[in-house]
Amino acid sequence: NAGVTQTPKFQVLKTGQSMTLQCAQDMNHEYMSWYRQDPGMGLRLIHYSVGAGITDQGEVPNGYNVSRSTTEDFPLRLLSAAPSQTSVYFCASSAGLAGTGANVLTFGAGSRLTVL
């Protein structure tokens, strides 16, 4: 059982380049989300989705796009990378809305992105 799979694990970009972080889960979870982790700031929500075809913004959405065409996949796109987007990115999913009742988020292993 793979759980939540993120690719790539590491990526270096130049300012202005675009890229997509891939996220896939095989648990048939309805809820998926993207967080970024920066030193001293914990994890902050970028975008989330409560089901296929439905996405919404989190706390820090600027500079990122998402789509949810299938239940399994939730890619995160950086259209024009900036040094401020250097961070570790986590994809997470849960069976219900994040933390409804005792539903917990299952996290991917993380993707470390450096923008030069």
Place this chain on the structure above:
Amino acid sequence: AQKITQTQPGMFVQEKEAVTLDCTYDTSDPSYGLFWYKQPSSGEMIFLIYQGSYDQQNATEGRYSLNFQKARKSANLVISASQLGDSAMYFCAMREPDRDSSYKLIFGSGTRLLVRP
């Protein structure tokens, strides 16, 4: 405004001793959930324990327990009989509803725990 506060950036504990990691939260919603996650040096996020705002008893999961003091808005994690493998970053998080009645997790800034042999 900071909704989850972890005031201890770093802590040491001797192996086999108990340690308490502090977490305070701020919400006006009566229905919320509190979570603790562990992040070892390998980077993955591991769920430890959950406490619902209406739960009458403090949550426990093996060596982990949550000291939930609702009136003080605190949800401290207690790790008993610390092990070297407990050395990690620990995050407190809170579920609260947003404008669409969807639920998001708000994370604190974390506490780095180092267990000494």
